[in-house]
Amino acid sequence: MAESQLMCMEDGLMPAAVPESRPQFYYSEQQRVAIERLLTKGDGAFKSLLKDENGQDFLSAREIKAITSTFVKYPNEENDGEASTSHAKREDSGSMRSTYWPQMSDTDVPPLDIGWPSSGLFKGVTRVSVYTHPPKDSGPHIKEVVRKLIQESCKVVAIVMDVLTDLQILRDLFDASKRGVPVYIVLDLQGAPHFLDMCNRLQVGAKDLQNVRTRTVKGVGLNLSMGRIPGNVHSKYMLIDGDKVMFGTYSFSWSSSRMDRNMITVMSGQVVDFYDNDFRELYAISDKLDLFKEFHLSKPQTGTLARAAVPKRPLAATSRFQVNLGDASRGDLKVPAHKYHNPKYLLALGQIPGPSEPLQDFLDKMVPPDPGQQDLENPTEELENITPVSSQTGKKKSKKLKTLTFNTKRKKKGKKDTTSNEVIEENAANPSDETPKNTLTRDETQDTPKKKKTGFWCLFKKS
Structure with missing residues (x-):
């Protein structure tokens, strides 16, 4: 329906008539009445009405034939039994067709269910x-x-x-x-x-x-x-x-x-x-x-294919990259071997690489032990695993430490003087120790055997 037609339905609003000479001209009430005369009384009554009102014949012979052949009357609900029943129900409800002006459609919008490409903001040059x-x-x-x-x-x-x-x-x-x-x-x-x-x-x-x-x-x-x-x-x-x-x-x-x-x-x-x-x-x-x-065809089945039953995922995942502890009360839960034997975790826990153990034992070992209740069954092994050897030399009275320091200088043509400091630590042998305790500490520069002999010769010469 045209906008000018809708404006005529507004209460108390009579828009100004638009002449045919203006491009805004679209709807004419005179033409609508003439078309109704054409459909009810024929072509002769249509032309006589236009002549009486000084109107122009605005329909061609082809258009007149198309209008008269395609015109559809509104269904007469009073003559049809089913339609009359629905009409009576509508009268009981107090609703009328002429007063039904919905703001939105009362039917669902058909979806583009088989796919539609998404339109981007820019589609390129035209x-x-x-x-x-x-x-x-x-x-x-x-x-x-x-x-x-x-x-x-x-x-x-x-x-x-x-x-x-x-x-x-x-x-x-x-x-x-x-x-x-x-x-x-x-x-x-x-x-x-x-x-x-x-x-x-x-x-x-x-x-x-x-x-x-x-x-x-x-x-x-x-x-x-x-x-x-x-x-x-x-x-x-x-x-x-x-x-x-x-x-x-x-x-x-x-x-x-x-x-x-x-x-x-x-x-x-x-x-x-x-x-x-x-x-x-x-x-x-x-x-x-x-x-x-x-065409009386059956629609092809578009449902998903049946799949084999997949077992539920366990509470504790054993993937390579993630370990989910899940229920810690289960004793049969195992920690992956690559996690348990990883040196990064062993340094923090102070454990020795070995076979995997139950989760409860693994969690117990994560708790730091009480300093007052340490297991001293093998003190030498505990000291070697937890603390360096050099930090325990002050506590061992049976060990002796000798430190010899000497400087070695050699001069060559075209080269600078090189000085090397050597510290030799000799620990007295202890028959109770299972491992040797002699260590030799040097600087980053490695001395050749000839240089070592020169250093010892100078030492004995001075003494």
């Missing part, structure tokens, strides 16, 4: 290619361009068309469906029977229609007091993969590609977003055309 029939400048045929776009599609094919009856194009669409490409088709309501007829000639099967969704949409139409004049859908475009669009005057029919003069435009870039939104709107207001029901 590129335009124009093709005509007959071809110009040795260009390809219009039908060749359309079929090539369908055959090269990989994401989605969305079509809005008034007539779709070309057998080759239909085969390309069903082949794309077999490849797994979603195919959405929105047809004009009056062109849907011809589409079904051509699909029946192709003998389509369930596999052909698995990724095809077909719906019908009506034109804007004109609502009158006694009925409605339906309109047609003359939009003709096709979206490919969400980044290309083909639009023009070409209908997907044999006669349009052979006998009519047409022009199409293939565009890519930001202009595709407009056609993307327009297709979503048309798809939302369209009616479902179930091809499986029309």
